[in-house]
Amino acid sequence: MNLRKFLVAGFTAVMMAGFGALASSAASVPNIQVRSNGAENEYEVTLQNVSSETYGVQFDLTVDSDKDVTVNWADGDSGNVQKAVQTDSNGKTQITFYVSKLRPLSNSSNVQVATIVTDRELNSSSFATSGYMKTVNQNQKSTVYQDVVLDTKLTPDGSNNGSGSDNSSGNNSGSNSGNNKPSDTNQSQNTSRPSGSQQITVSQTNTTGKQETDKNQTTEGTQKILAWKDISSQVKTVSGKKTLAITIEQGQQLDADILRNAIEQKISVTLQYGNYQWTFDGANGGSVPDKQKFYDFSLEMLSQHNLTAAAEGSDLLQFAVQYQGQMPCPASLTITVGADYAGQTLYLAYYDELAATLQKTAEAVVNQDGTVVFPIENAAKYIVTSKDLWTAAAKTEEMSVQTSEQSQSTALDLSGNVVVTVPPMMTEEEVEAQEAAQETTENEEISATDESETLEQEVQSDSETQSQENSKAVVVIASIAVVILFGAVIAFLFVKVANKRRA
Incomplete structure (x- = not known):
């Protein structure tokens, strides 16, 4: 009976761990957002929930337009590979984005990839994605996602309370309410x-x-x-x-x-x-x-x-x-x-x-x-x-005396202004690993402290024991000395009495 309970508990633990892993995996899936920036026929394309370890990405977006779409890249860095391949798909334009950089795409979870300009005003049902996305890290190790969601936030007049799609054809409809x-x-x-x-x-x-309308697209409500x-x-x-x-x-x-x-x-x-x-x-x-x-x-x-x-x-x-x-x-x-x-x-x-x-x-x-x-x-x-981080850094720059910590946290931009470097945002897994490492370090410090205290107590105990033994030895020696002295006195008196009798 105990063995059965043990097996059931073990199976439950394994299943809960599995569900937890799935939930963690789902939480880390990136998504695509298309939003109007307020300008006529312009829409920002942003990736959200992107790992700071991502150096490259490939994803697609289908636009309800039979004409080419203008793509204006958010980052004009010449060290980047930024390519948008446009193909005709049933009277619509499918854009496949390829972006690769010599550094992470973003040191936070969001990164604006580009702004697209169309020939007319579009609504939510005018955009769709296949749900496929591929990312690569610094070592070109790839991760493939199949269920990437598309969020849309377009014009604020309610004109996009229409259909949403879970594929590039954009034929499935769904209504919603609320800003998304x-x-x-x-x-x-x-x-x-x-x-x-x-x-x-x-x-x-x-x-x-x-509010999701389906697995690959969400739309906004009336504004x-x-x-x-x-x-x-x-x-x-x-x-x-x-x-x-x-x-x-x-x-x-x-x-x-x-x-x-x-x-x-x-x-x-x-x-x-x-x-x-x-x-x-x-x-x-x-x-x-x-x-x-x-x-x-x-x-x-x-x-x-x-x-x-x-x-x-x-x-x-x-x-x-x-x-x-x-x-x-x-x-x-x-x-x-x-x-x-x-x-x-x-x-x-x-x-x-x-x-x-x-x-x-x-x-x-x-x-x-x-x-x-x-x-x-x-x-x-x-x-x-x-805190004025920049003035202190500027004075340090002028004096040309920087500690290793300051040289890593401050720098000069192209205009000569002092800037503070922002480290990458860690993923949940990295945060957990860091916390685990910190906990291990703290435990090791506590253990070392305990060992030190134990050693000190042992030394103190040995010292006290030795002191007690020394005290006992002194008492014994003193006692022996008293006995010897007492014996000598008795012997002296005995000899003296004996001499008198002889005389």
Whole structure:
């Protein structure tokens, strides 16, 4: 009976381990995202959940267009192999992407591969993938995936609530609702942390979720564009200065005409998102590209351990602006970090994923109400730190005295600016291995300490034993000496008495 219980327990453990391995494998499968960048007929192609050990990738994307698609690569590095082979597939264009680099594709889990430009506006059902993807590491060891999912996030007017496909033909339909950027989260505000080594989360007005329509494609739901005609009557003029304050609702995008009119009419526009806000100074000029249809200035809050490592634990915020590119006019971002930081200088750094560096772009003193304002010229990924990593590194560069640790963590970019190197983001397996190694080291240190304490106790015990033995020896010798002395006295008295008798 005991043997039976043992076998059942063993079988259960093996099965649970197997399911755990399958779950881990499934969690590490990359996926493809196609999203509109707000410009007319332009769509960004991004790979998500990519291992930092990936040096090359092959995948396909089918576009509902019988004309060639223009492919603009995100990384123009001449050391790369970047090739897009387009073939006709039943009146549609299938694009097979081949990318190979001399370094990892990205030192985080996401990497934008290219922007494709089509001849007309497309919706979610216009894109599909076969689900096949092949990746290779530095040693050209390949990994093949067969069930890669395609996520789409296109125009915000609800026109892409249509069909999704699990193959390149795109004939299967599926409906959905909700915004689908899978990496977005709804985080609550926490601003009561005085330590510079602790992160602050910023609440977001725009929350998103993900819903699959089938195994290879997900599509987004209805979004709303805020148009100029909806808010033009709210423009105020105070002391000759025009201002416009807008509260952005959940899932809402900004029609590009709002900023066009703001620049033309010299209006200062404030966009309120929860406890952070943007200010666009249209009075100081600017330009909105003709092809730009809408903007999404919401923030996606990040929590990447490699950014924390690069910032030496001084990071307070990590975030990505949903819109990626140059700001249409002078812009500033106001973020609430908490009154505990009032009077403290914080630093804003641009995170260049392709170069794997942090470059300081601004610094500002926290206001008494706990807000801090940073100017931002380009919408991208950023990190806010409480430590000026760059000035210290610059002084070290000037003195030409660098420790090995500093030379590995800092460098100069092409413009001569000091940048901080960001290490690759480790996979779950690497994190587990590191934690296991650290635990082993700690156990070895504890064991060594225990052995040292044991040895010390043994030495102390031996010393005490020896001391006790020495004390006993002294007592014995003293006792013998007393006996001898006593005997000598008795003998002396006996001889003396005997001599008297003789006399």
